[in-house]
Amino acid sequence: HAKEQGRNTYSYFTDKMNKEVSRRLAIEEQIHGALERGEFTVYYQTQVDINHNLIMGAEALLRWSNPALGKISPDEFIPIAEQTGVIIPLGKFVFQQAIVATSLWKKKHASPFRIAINLSPCQFRDPDLVSFIIDEVNQSELSAKEIELEITEGVLLSGHDYITEALGSLSQAGFSIAMDDFGTGYSSLNYLRTYPFNVLKIDRTFINDIEKGTANKELILAMIAMAHALGIRVVAEGVETAAQLDYLKHINCDYAQGFFFSEPDSVVKLLLSNPQPQCNIKIIKSS
Numbered sequence: 001h002a003k004e005q006g007r008n009t010y011s012y013f014t015d016k017m018n019k020e021v022s023r024r025l026a027i028e029e030q031i032h033g034a035l036e037r038g039e040f041t042v043y044y045q046t047q048v049d050i051n052h053n054l055i056m057g058a059e060a061l062l063r064w065s066n067p068a069l070g071k072i073s074p075d076e077f078i079p080i081a082e083q084t085g086v087i088i089p090l091g092k093f094v095f096q097q098a099i100v101a102t103s104l105w106k107k108k109h110a111s112p113f114r115i116a117i118n119l120s121p122c123q124f125r126d127p128d129l130v131s132f133i134i135d136e137v138n139q140s141e142l143s144a145k146e147i148e149l150e151i152t153e154g155v156l157l158s159g160h161d162y163i164t165e166a167l168g169s170l171s172q173a174g175f176s177i178a179m180d181d182f183g184t185g186y187s188s189l190n191y192l193r194t195y196p197f198n199v200l201k202i203d204r205t206f207i208n209d210i211e212k213g214t215a216n217k218e219l220i221l222a223m224i225a226m227a228h229a230l231g232i233r234v235v236a237e238g239v240e241t242a243a244q245l246d247y248l249k250h251i252n253c254d255y256a257q258g259f260f261f262s263e264p265d266s267v268v269k270l271l272l273s274n275p276q277p278q279c280n281i282k283i284i285k286s287s
């Protein structure tokens with residue numbers, strides 16, 4: 001009996017492993033040339049200034065749709081893009097698309113706008129990263145302060161000099177630097193002091209817990225107080241409900257991003273958004 005069970009468990013795991021391995025291989029195979037075939041698109045998710053009820057910017061988020069594999073989420077393909085080196089041209093593509101989208105937004109709307117772009121740790125290994133970014137911005141109608149570069153703590157963990165140097169140069173050139181997914185990784189408060197951060201993004205797992213009344217509520221409060229004491233603005237990620245937004249306003253959070261306002265969407269949809277998000281107006285009056 002036990003022997004049979006063992007064999008079943010074994011075949012269950014090997015099946016699962018085989019499926020995972022073949023999916024991975026298929027993604028690896030398909031990711032080569034996917035950019036050239038036009039399979040990647042950049043979506044935009046708005047960020048809202050919660051004190052003024054105004055869209056103040058958007059985050060650029062990659063989307064991949066492949067004929068053989070369908071839609072693949074960034075959580076699945078970004079690690080493979082990193083391991084295969086595809087992240088270098090892909091990262092450049094996101095940057096260029098985001099600049100075009102922001103220029104179009106500025107032609108349409110008078111209010112200030114800032115585009116947030118994710119940078120993977122691997123992109124910092126490219127010695128041309130800083131000059132690429134600076135050149136692209138110089139050739140555009142945008143200024144560095146309209147661009148925010150999001151990095152996670154993982155980027156800083158290695159402590160390499162070239163990362164410190166790159167971040168220093170980009171900050172010096174006027175780019176805004178944001179720490180993404182704060183609270184999930186090592187969350188060293190020291191990073192916030194030693195690197196030139198302008199913005200801290202509180203990970204959505206904390207925001208999720210607001211209505212549950214857990215200790216995370218107090219943690220959010222402390223993160224905001226600490227960031228503000230260091231002159232750093234705070235974005236709450238993954239805001240999905242009016243109650244979450246109310247609490248964030250109450251505790252002085254600066255910006256919010258999440259499905260409550262809008263899901264990531266195409267550049268066309270971004271350009272059609274009203275700078276004053278509709279769904280928010282009632283909430284502001286009632287609070």
Ligand code: C2E
Pocket residue numbers: 045060061062073074075078091094118119120150180181204237238239240257258259260264
């Ligand atoms: P991230 O930078 O933390 O991006 C936020 C993620 O949260 C996005 O997932 C977004 O769609 C999702 N999100 C936003 N609001 C809500 C909400 O209210 N509820 C929930 N449940 N989720 C929400 P997405 O687009 O799947 O991207 C996942 C991750 O992949 C990103 O996390 C980022 O780390 C990475 N990524 C995406 N695009 C790029 C890119 O162009 N370059 C690099 N290096 N990484 C990227």
Ligand code: MG
Pocket residue numbers: 059118150180
């Ligand atoms: Mg991000």
Ligand code: MG
Pocket residue numbers: 180181201203237
């Ligand atoms: Mg994030």
Ligand code: MG
Pocket residue numbers: 180181
């Ligand atoms: Mg993330």
